Amino acid sequence: MNRLLVGFLALVLAASCTAQTGYKVGDAARDFSLKNVDGRTVSMKDFADAKGFIVVFTCNSCPYARAYEQRIMDLHAKYASKGYPVIAINPNDEGRQPEDSFDNMVKRAKEKGYAFPYLHDETQEIAAAYGATRTPHVYLLEKTAKGLEVAYIGAIDDNVEDAGAAKVRYVEAAIDALSSGQKPATSSTKAIGCTIKWKKSS
């Protein structure tokens, strides 16, 4: 019985340790230097003209990420010229998910013609710092006096299965609000997604 109780407590403790950390809306997000699919290193500071960023943790392998892939491309097409480019980041450990290796990222980006950076978070440091848990997971950042202020966290819209049936496009609504000098009406949402494949040893 004691052994069980100890096991049970350890489990509870483990569960509370994995509880959500990372950024909340209003926090200042850190920049990064990550390798892009074109071989170059990309940081947000390189985008002097940007008003903010649509940072999307995503990957090749997850069906939910794939369901949203076209919508991520559409967001970039619509908002890069308005000052909010997409920066896609793949945080998955390729040891656990070979389909998400850097080589496969390069392939996918080419095949689909990504017009935005698709970065490899090889150490998973950025996903951990942001508090990303799943793919896709969006962090909308706005350049303010604070730095890169988190304006919205969550889903792209409210219908993963059918883009046409979405009633609320959360990211678009949030950027539209920022563009007119307002705070997003909905600043955080939750969505089902594939859990990030963290390295086993860490």
Next chain:
Amino acid sequence: MKLPDMFFRKFSSTSNATMKTFLAILLFSAAARADGQVQVMKFPDLERLIASHSDTVLVVNFWATWCSPCVEELPHFEQINVRYRREKVRVLLVSLDFKSQLEGKVLPFIKGHNLRSRVVLLDEPDGNSYIDRVDPSWSGAIPATLIVDRSRGVRQFYEKQFTLDEIDSLIQSLIERN
């Protein structure tokens, strides 16, 4: 008043054995429905289904055929389902696959993996509408598991992949509280 509670009150005056038999029939009929069938439901129906297990440790696992850690973990829940067959423990596997993939993916998966636990498919394309209602600590990543024992006020949530030992000792500890 919820249906099972009504039964409890109604039968509380009769002998304990009668009640146990009645419950066994009730639970057996619930388990028998799992046979090759997958009910497609909206979140309020899932909530009602969970609430209907008033005297049971109910293990609700959120999974999908495309989720590799979920698929690795499913055999553990199947084991729990068998191992605690004689206890008041039930496993409910809630598939988050798209409804459009029920015939093409989910049913063949259940058959291929010979799943015996009850499976339902949650047809809710907007995760934001229900994730917090399962548990506020859930980010939306799967696998995720909710363990409910209403009679003892137990409601635990885990956004993680269980090992067999972990889930087994958890269930053990809940049963031993009786």
